[in-house]
Ligand SMILES: C[C@](O)(CO)[C@H](O)COP(=O)(O)OP(=O)(O)OC[C@H]1O[C@@H](n2ccc(N)nc2=O)[C@H](O)[C@@H]1O
């Protein structure tokens with residue numbers, strides 16, 4: 001059984017990154033037999049996100065330590081990911097898991113999916129359950145369409161519902177990510193009758209930002225004036241677009257100073273952060289370091 005504990009935390013925990021993503025473009029090219037949308041999208045991993053900490057326990061229980069009251073423990077994607085891995089591998093161990101949440105929820109920047117991927121990867125490491133990245137990605141796909149991207153941890157071109165992944169190396173750019181203080185439900189956007197669902201397929205090698213779109217953006221702007229207004233403001237300063245099914249918007253810059261100037265002009269009720277795009281997830285870099293240090297200790 002999963003339970004929520006109070007948010008007291010030991011001081012000696014290792015905090016593992018759970019980065020956000022942007023969809024630099026998102027084209028909807030059709031639907032599969034289940035009605036799920038077939039996408040083409042360029043997923044940019046960001047050097048910014050939540051953090052999770054883990055303590056392995058012998059009890060077999062998964063315990064969530066968080067002040068995130070809006071999500072009951074049994075619905076938390078972290079608990080669901082841990083339970084899935086535990087059941088799939090018959091692992092007798094449990095875990096106490098702490099979450100430091102900074103990413104807006106339901107923002108289209110993949111916070112919940114990234115948290116699930118961090119739980120799968122770190123627990124696979126700590127429990128020594130030894131699943132491959134591919135096996136973890138397949139488990140993760142049961143939790144959400146964006147989980148496999150975070151499990152593989154590479155900036156990538158994705159097709160299907162997000163599970164067919166081709167890693168790509170992008171020049172690092174600076175992104176201002178702004179949350180217009182409203183939540184957009186992914187299910188609502190994907191069930192809208194007037195959503196564009198027939199974009200022509202492109203080859204990712206042909207990708208140019210200005211020649212691509214987010215096919216959900218027009219619909220979300222029509223339904224959510226806060227998104228439309230903020231996008232209008234951002235477009236005055238830099239190339240800007242919505243990510244995922246919203247509500248977050250991003251603007252692209254060559255340097256931090258320009259991004260900072262625009263951030264300072266945003267309305268007070270708008271949460272925003274500035275970060276850089278990375279080709280490899282900071283989580284994977286941290287795991288590689290930890291595995292290397294374990295090997296050193298073993299020798
Ligand atoms: C739009 C993206 O954010 C792009 O990164 C993702 O594809 C959304 O992925 P997600 O938030 O993990 O979405 P899920 O939790 O898997 O799905 C929420 C709901 O959206 C619809 N859905 C989702 C993904 C998809 N490719 N087609 C869909 O039609 C389904 O009705 C599903 O029940």
Ligand SMILES: Nc1ncnc2c1ncn2[C@@H]1O[C@H](COP(=O)(O)OP(=O)(O)OP(=O)(O)O)[C@@H](O)[C@H]1O
Nearest residue numbers: 076077105106107108109110111112113115146244
């Ligand atoms: N650990 C978690 N962090 C955030 N949301 C969670 C978590 N566990 C469950 N959820 C639920 O998932 C919903 C979607 O959260 P999330 O932050 O992943 O949205 P998103 O950024 O729009 O994702 P995507 O870009 O994948 O569509 C939340 O509204 C919340 O109810």
